[in-house]
Amino acid sequence: MKIKAEDFNVNIDDKQVLSDINLNIREKSIHSIIGPSGCGKSTFLKSINRMNDLLKNFKCSGSISLDGKNVYDDDIDVVSLRKRVGMVFQKANPFPKSIFENVAYGLKIAGEDDSGRINEVVENCLKSVGLWDEIKDKLHQSALKLSGGQQQRLCIARSIAVNPEVILMDEPCSALDPLSTLKIEDLIQELKKDYTIVLVTHNMQQASRASDFTSFFLDGEIIESARTSQIFSNPEEEKTQNYISGRFG
Numbered sequence: 331m332k333i334k335a336e337d338f339n340v341n342i343d344d345k346q347v348l349s350d351i352n353l354n355i356r357e358k359s360i361h362s363i364i365g366p367s368g369c370g371k372s373t374f375l376k377s378i379n380r381m382n383d384l385l386k387n388f389k390c391s392g393s394i395s396l397d398g399k400n401v402y403d404d405d406i407d408v409v410s411l412r413k414r415v416g417m418v419f420q421k422a423n424p425f426p427k428s429i430f431e432n433v434a435y436g437l438k439i440a441g442e443d444d445s446g447r448i449n450e451v452v453e454n455c456l457k458s459v460g461l462w463d464e465i466k467d468k469l470h471q472s473a474l475k476l477s478g479g480q481q482q483r484l485c486i487a488r489s490i491a492v493n494p495e496v497i498l499m500d501e502p503c504s505a506l507d508p509l510s511t512l513k514i515e516d517l518i519q520e521l522k523k524d525y526t527i528v529l530v531t532h533n534m535q536q537a538s539r540a541s542d543f544t545s546f547f548l549d550g551e552i553i554e555s556a557r558t559s560q561i562f563s564n565p566e567e568e569k570t571q572n573y574i575s576g577r578f579g
């Protein structure tokens with residue numbers, strides 16, 4: 331397993347937000363996390379690359395392993411962990427810099443100073459996210475002038491530029507129109523060849539179209555985890571059935 335959560339618990343401000351999470355995420359698969367608002371989806375996602383460390387009053391126990399090594403071990407370097415485990419947020423958040431600089435940023439921070447190499451990576455990443463043809467003549471324009479869907483693809487290009495192993499996506503399409511959403515979903519399928527993807531989504535159709543495995547969270551617990559086809563056609567738990575048929579949440 332690429333990622334393995336074992337008896338993972340989170341408290342924020344003395345409130346238990348995640349309880350005994352046990353979850354396996356396979357390498358080069360797309361794993362959706364679904365569940366009603368406030369059930370702990372984002373908290374779990376951000377625990378994988380320790381983004382929650384930035385929160386005050388965050389406490390966790392149990393483990394989340396990446397390739398068998400607990401990311402909460404004392405000897406883990408959080409900067410290199412976040413390089414291995416990239417993240418794409420709900421609202422596209424390009425830097426207020428040029429398109430080129432957005433993609434080149436992580437490489438430069440990592441010390442790459444060969445401009446030929448940087449140009450090559452920027453071009454390849456923009457091609458991977460299907461943006462190259464649209465924007466190759468305006469690489470030095472501000473990224474903020476792109477449409478929302480283009481900005482989100484740019485943010486995905488930025489995250490893959492540093493060659494991560496896992497990409498965490500927190501409702502990456504929630505601010506996008508249906509056409510841009512479909513483009514991102516197609517892109518996620520392409521990315522699966524090279525990366526392990528964990529996708530938090532409110533959109534049940536998206537989870538069923540886009541992912542291989544799905545976990546249903548409720549009140550900080552995992553109710554059910556299975557192949558996506560099973561979760562949506564024949565869930566074992568009544569609570570899952572109720573949620574996917576829109577009876578709550």
Ligand SMILES: Nc1ncnc2c1ncn2[C@@H]1O[C@H](COP(=O)(O)OP(=O)(O)OP(=O)(O)O)[C@@H](O)[C@H]1O
Pocket residue numbers: 342343347365366367368369370371372373374385
């Ligand atoms: N920074 C924080 N400070 C205090 N409580 C928090 C914080 N972040 C999350 N929580 C609490 O943790 C619980 C889970 O929140 P989380 O954002 O993980 O849920 P979610 O399932 O992703 O919700 P949504 O679908 O609405 O984004 C909520 O009760 C929330 O109030």
